[in-house]
Amino acid sequence: MLYQIYEYQRAMMLAWADQSAQAFVNPFSPFAYIPGAKHFAAGWERLHCLSTGGDEPTFGIPDIVRDGCVVPVVEQIVWESPFCRLRRFEATTSARHGDVQRAVPAVLVCAPLAGHHAVMLREVVQSLLQEHIVYVTDWSNARHIPVADGSFHLDDYVTHVQEFIREIDVASLHVLAVCQATVPALGAIALLASRDERTPSSLTLIGGPIDARRSPTAIGRLASSHSIQWFRRNLVYTVPQPYAGAGRQVCPSFVQLSGLAAAQSAPLWDLYADYCATLARGDAELANSHWQALLDYSAVLDMAADCYLDTVRTVFQEFQMAFGSWQVRGQAVRPQDIRSTALLTIEGELDDISGRGQTHAAHDLCRGLSSRDKRLVTIPGCSHYDLFRGPTWRTKVFPSICDLTRHYAQPLGGRLRAKRAVRASTTFPCWNLTR
Incomplete structure (x- = not known):
């Protein structure tokens, strides 16, 4: 009601x-x-x-400025299921010869499925386009997904990421995961490694709860102090008519946005204050930039209840990744099996969503990697949202990612495998759109 x-x-x-x-x-x-x-x-x-509510926000990246020149950006949807669209962005000056591209590395950006739309990472995409072809997981608003399309669990996030990695040329692929997405991204690559499938050149994890026991935050304490039944009773509702997903159980966007505003009002009010201040000074261009950031922060989606509750239980209550007890569709998730994917973890010193040490915990789990293939960065005075937007992102986080992708660069980046048959899923239909 x-x-x-x-x-x-x-x-x-x-x-x-x-x-x-x-x-x-x-x-x-x-x-x-x-x-x-x-x-x-x-x-x-x-x-x-x-x-x-930013119901259908768009990335809106028509071009970027590279070396003082305006370079057009082409955006495509190259893969789609009812629950996610894989978007591909490319600055169109890349040299081509026949069907072979210049050595431009590809980055798969795994957006968190934790409330915000993927456009929250617009600045990440814009920056990466300077040197990369960029793929982004654009998760669908659950209230628009008919009940007939089936359920969506945390396991399904993992299998989606696996499918995306297979569909992109992994010889030159780098994976970047932010916040909640760090757990399923690491799980997906670990499962590929356990099956002796090819894994990406590198994996970057930014501000995520790999081991939420370390420096627990308010979010982690809330999750650990209540039962799953409490979350189901108090935070899960049924989508009403006239939405296409009427009848689907979700954690609604308005519940998440009110929770964010209550627990972390500073980012919201800072964005609004910046907007008002620049507007008063007459700087329309900067004011519009702040307004767009405010819209992105406010653009939230309904999350499928099954995925939401799975994440609470798996990540914040039972710490299954840290304890080595996590299984995805009957297969154990073993990060120690990863041996050919370099690892970079990035944390903010003042992150109050994913506490200190939670992301760096991945290094302890990925025991199969040599020390030369592991890097960790802790940014002083950095909050959670600074990790992927604003000056801290541009001057501290982004350069670290570029150093990694340059060091582990491979030829023939970003070329989708032509005419591959899509692997069928037991819980969601998927199909290729563009090749």
Whole structure:
């Protein structure tokens, strides 16, 4: 019932914001002639944008600036299932000869399925495009997925990542995972290694709960202090009509956004304060940049309840990765079997979502790697969101990733294997779209 009440309130807010904005621009309205009417209208339009919840946000990266030149960017959906789209971004100046590309490394960015849409990593994609072809896991909003398309568990995240790695030329592939995605990404590569399949050249894990026992944060303490039944009773709701996913059990976006605002109000208010300050100074370009970041932060999605509850139990309650007890569809996840994928872990000193040592714990688990293939970076004074946006990302995190991908570069990067048959999944249908 709470979901329906929220939808009624949101619809009323949208109508109110829209009508109020119109009142200040309609020439037949008396409000249109008061001083500052255009500014009031703009304010209501901004509120309208926030009230939509970023339901279908886009990356919107038409080009990048490289060596002082504007380079067009081509975005494609190259693989799709009901639960995820694999997006491919390429700066189109890459030299080609026949069907062979210049040696441009490919990076698979595993976006977290923890509330925010993948556009939260827009700046990551823009930066990586300077030297890489970029693939991004763009997870679907569960309220738009019909119940007939089946369930989605944490195991399914892992199998999706495995499929993406197989579909991209792994000889030159680098995998980068952020926050919640670090666990299934490491699990996917470990399972490939255990089956003697080829694994990516490198794996970068950024601010993730590989071992949530270390320096537990408020999120970890909440998860460990309540039972799974408590989470199911209090945080799981049924998608109402008229959404395509009506009847599906989800952790709704509004629950997550309110939780983020309560637990971590600083990022939200800092973005809004930056927007207002730059707008007051008359710097429209920078103000728009801050506004886009605010929209990205507010763009949240409904998570399938099964995946959400699996993550709480597996990662924050039973610590299955750390204890070596995690199994994905009956196969043990053994990070120690990884022997040919270099490992880089990056943490922020002030990260209050994934505490100190939680990400670096991957080095203890990946015992099959030599010390020369392991790197770890701890960034002083860095919070969680600084790890993938803003000056800290650009000056500290991104250079470390580039150093890694350059060192482990391989030829023929980023070329999708042509006409491969897609492996069937037992829980979700998938198909290739573009090759």
